[in-house]
Amino acid sequence: MSRRSLLEIRNLRVRVNGQEILKGITLAVYPGEVHSIMGPNGSGKSTLAQVLAGREVYEIVEGEVLYDGEDLLLMPPEERARRGIFLAFQYPVEIPGVSNLHFLKAAVNTIRKQRGLPELDAMEFLALAREKAKLVELDENLLQRAVNDGFSGGEKKRNEIFQMTVLEPRLAILDETDSGLDIDALRVVAQGINALRHPDRAIVLITHYQRLLNYVAPDVVHVLYDGRIVKSGGKELALELEEKGYGWIAEEIIGSPRS
Amino acid sequence: MKDMGLDQRPEQALYRTHFAQWNERIGAREPVWLRARREAAFARFEAVGFPTTRQEEWRFTNIAPVLRVPFQLAAAWPECSLPDEWLAPYREWAAHHLVFVNGHFVGEIPADGPAWGALARGIRALLGEEPEIVEPHLARGAEDASNAFTALNAAFLTDGAFVRIPRGTIVETPIHLLFLTLDAGTPVVTHPRNVILAEENSQATIIESYVGLGDGQYFTNAVTEIWAGENAIVQHYKVQRESRAAFHIASVRIAEERTAIVLDFSIALGAALARTDIMAILKGEGAECALNGFYWARDQQLVDHHTVIEHVAPYGMSREFYKGILDDEARGVFDGTIVVRPGAQKTDARQVNKNLLLSTNALVNTNPRLQILADDVKCSHGATIGHLDEDALFYCRTRGLDAETAREMLTYAFASDLLNTIAFGPLRRSVGEWVLTKWPEGGMLKELL
Numbered sequence: 001m002s003r004r005s006l007l008e009i010r011n012l013r014v015r016v017n018g019q020e021i022l023k024g025i026t027l028a029v030y031p032g033e034v035h036s037i038m039g040p041n042g043s044g045k046s047t048l049a050q051v052l053a054g055r056e057v058y059e060i061v062e063g064e065v066l067y068d069g070e071d072l073l074l075m076p077p078e079e080r081a082r083r084g085i086f087l088a089f090q091y092p093v094e095i096p097g098v099s100n101l102h103f104l105k106a107a108v109n110t111i112r113k114q115r116g117l118p119e120l121d122a123m124e125f126l127a128l129a130r131e132k133a134k135l136v137e138l139d140e141n142l143l144q145r146a147v148n149d150g151f152s153g154g155e156k157k158r159n160e161i162f163q164m165t166v167l168e169p170r171l172a173i174l175d176e177t178d179s180g181l182d183i184d185a186l187r188v189v190a191q192g193i194n195a196l197r198h199p200d201r202a203i204v205l206i207t208h209y210q211r212l213l214n215y216v217a218p219d220v221v222h223v224l225y226d227g228r229i230v231k232s233g234g235k236e237l238a239l240e241l242e243e244k245g246y247g248w249i250a251e252e253i254i255g256s257p258r259s
Numbered sequence: 260m261k262d263m264g265l266d267q268r269p270e271q272a273l274y275r276t277h278f279a280q281w282n283e284r285i286g287a288r289e290p291v292w293l294r295a296r297r298e299a300a301f302a303r304f305e306a307v308g309f310p311t312t313r314q315e316e317w318r319f320t321n322i323a324p325v326l327r328v329p330f331q332l333a334a335a336w337p338e339c340s341l342p343d344e345w346l347a348p349y350r351e352w353a354a355h356h357l358v359f360v361n362g363h364f365v366g367e368i369p370a371d372g373p374a375w376g377a378l379a380r381g382i383r384a385l386l387g388e389e390p391e392i393v394e395p396h397l398a399r400g401a402e403d404a405s406n407a408f409t410a411l412n413a414a415f416l417t418d419g420a421f422v423r424i425p426r427g428t429i430v431e432t433p434i435h436l437l438f439l440t441l442d443a444g445t446p447v448v449t450h451p452r453n454v455i456l457a458e459e460n461s462q463a464t465i466i467e468s469y470v471g472l473g474d475g476q477y478f479t480n481a482v483t484e485i486w487a488g489e490n491a492i493v494q495h496y497k498v499q500r501e502s503r504a505a506f507h508i509a510s511v512r513i514a515e516e517r518t519a520i521v522l523d524f525s526i527a528l529g530a531a532l533a534r535t536d537i538m539a540i541l542k543g544e545g546a547e548c549a550l551n552g553f554y555w556a557r558d559q560q561l562v563d564h565h566t567v568i569e570h571v572a573p574y575g576m577s578r579e580f581y582k583g584i585l586d587d588e589a590r591g592v593f594d595g596t597i598v599v600r601p602g603a604q605k606t607d608a609r610q611v612n613k614n615l616l617l618s619t620n621a622l623v624n625t626n627p628r629l630q631i632l633a634d635d636v637k638c639s640h641g642a643t644i645g646h647l648d649e650d651a652l653f654y655c656r657t658r659g660l661d662a663e664t665a666r667e668m669l670t671y672a673f674a675s676d677l678l679n680t681i682a683f684g685p686l687r688r689s690v691g692e693w694v695l696t697k698w699p700e701g702g703m704l705k706e707l708l
């Protein structure tokens with residue numbers, strides 16, 4: 001009996017404002033795996049991530065996405081979250097007026113309720129939040145502040161990882177969570193990701209750099225180029241990209257060097 | 260001279276009838292000076308007449324619906340005990356309550372604890388016992404020459420609160436003036452008048468609540484006068500939770516002496532049509548005032564705030580911060596004037612009005628006006644009208660919150676920075692609850708308070 005994929009994307013084509021951004025993506029992620037998606041700016045990485053999280057501005061032209069065997073594209077974003085999908089945003093959103101802690105508690109309890117688990121009271125949640133904050137070395141003051149409000153770039157990324165470790169998703173999609181981090185933060189983010197690794201879970205890392213992959217070894221590396229996955233391989237592919245850039249891939253597909 | 264015959268101003272006829280009734284009922288039993296002032300006020304009302312939308316001040320607020328209803332002058336509440344449930348929402352407030360029903364003082368619920376040194380009484384009772392205390396402060400005149408509603412309020416001066424904080428006294432316990440209006444079947448009009456005097460170096464917090472009991476139609480026409488003596492610190496909250504069929508028209512006049520500090524916070528949640536005029540005059544050098552406001556209107560509610568801050572003396576400071584949430588087909592009006600008189604050098608004034616529209620049919624008119632007649636001043640103003648942030652909504656939903664909860668959370672977040680400044684904790688929590696409990700998912704958001 002073959003294992004069932006956790007995420008299966010088949011020939012996904014997506015349009016925004018009349019322009020096709022994703023031009024037929026096919027990808028299968030199995031439980032326990034870490035996939036890395038790399039690709040030049042504007043190639044459609046965030047678009048793919050946002051579509052998987054349920055952003056409505058994107059128009060699905062063709063294709064399907066199965067999550068745990070079910071049609072993901074029919075589910076509203078909150079349903080996806082409740083079933084265990086988590087997107088760490090490339091640009092986390094600021095929400096003035098809502099404390100980080102209250103926000104996450106509301107999220108945790110909505111998700112727990114959905115799963116038939118008892119809600120956490122204030123004390124239980126605080127204990128959980130403190131434990132996870134320590135894990136990702138998130139300053140406790142940030143828990144009391146409004147969600148991402150006035151956070152530095154690195155603090156926002158760390159906060160995304162913090163939320164991820166608290167919510168314990170089955171499928172985590174991290175959109176350039178390693179960008180704009182100093183070396184300590186990078187290690188901490190990697191720590192958070194590694195702590196999440198589990199045979200039942202899968203992680204999709206969108207990144208430009210090899211350096212995160214030094215800490216989190218991916219099982220598969222994909223190259224997204226102009227809305228298509230043009231190449232997939234093992235972790236050595238990431239090293240090759242780091243070394244040679246994306247130009248050689250362009251040559252490979254188009255067949256001639258770009259001027 | 261203009262002809263002001265009956266036929267030209269039919270909408271005033273009702274109030275003419277009221278005036279005759281009121282004179283008959285009470286006129287013989289009141290001091291001569293008061294009767295004279297009331298008559299002068301009624302004459303001013305007749306001269307001014309009700310405003311129309313052709314007048315700049317009333318351009319966006321058509322009061323025709325108010326004038327269509329044959330209100331009766333509210334009679335005194337005959338019972339001497341108050342049903343418990345009327346006061347239940349305020350039991351947790353550690354405050355000194357003065358309770359008015361249909362505009363008439365019915366009793367007080369003193370705060371526990373030691374004597375507190377302030378005078379807080381019903382005006383009608385004081386008129387009977389010690390009229391000389393109130394005489395210098397009641398309806399003295401020309402200040403209402405251009406406002407028909409203020410003039411009407413003076414003409415029908417019935418009752419209200421008289422609060423005096425003696426020199427040097429710090430009153431820790433807030434004084435709560437609770438105006439309840441009953442739904443008795445026939446629409447009534449009340450004209451509450453409050454006088455708040457904070458003498459030199461005194462401090463106090465006054466909360467005025469206007470609450471409808473039931474869904475009935477009625478009309479509250481209130482006037483509050485606040486005088487802050489030298490160095491006095493006054494916090495004044497007006498919480499308007501009238502019935503959704505009611506009309507609420509109010510004015511708050513504030514006068515500040517040297518280095519006095521006044522905070523006025525207008526919270527408007529109820530009524531079909533609500534209009535509040537706030538006028539603050541910073542008479543003394545170095546006086547400060549903060550005018551805050553929060554309005555939240557749904558369905559076809561109309562909520563209008565007109566504010567005027569007048570800097571007369573140098574080194575004054577004013578801060579104004581109004582926030583409004585408008586849903587459905589509701590309409591909001593904010594009109595804020597800052598006047599800096601020629602002598603008021605070194606004035607520092609700032610005004611901000613922010614509005615959140617939750618529906619495409621909601622509307623707000625925001626109008627900042629600066630009249631600066633001095634040259635060495637710092638004045639700024641800004642107004643915004645916006646919608647909920649789609650990115651933030653999506654972000655919330657990717658964390659498992661359903662769309663409605665996310666919308667409510669972000670809506671509350673819009674208001675929370677302002678509402679969180681309410682210093683009196685029980686009021687802060689109550690206001691939060693009054694807003695949230697009206698929302699489908701608000702219950703779960705209560706812990707955000």
Ligand SMILES: Nc1ncnc2c1ncn2[C@@H]1O[C@H](COP(=O)(O)OP(=O)(O)OP(=O)(O)O)[C@@H](O)[C@H]1O
Binds near residue numbers: 021043045090
């Ligand atoms: N809402 C939108 N409206 C218009 N164009 C969009 C929208 N979203 C994405 N695009 C366009 O789609 C293309 C892919 O964008 P996307 O953000 O997915 O790229 P990316 O691979 O994540 O790039 P980066 O590495 O810079 O983050 C870009 O050309 C972008 O301008």
Ligand SMILES: [Mg+2]
Binds near residue numbers: 045046175
């Ligand atoms: Mg991107």
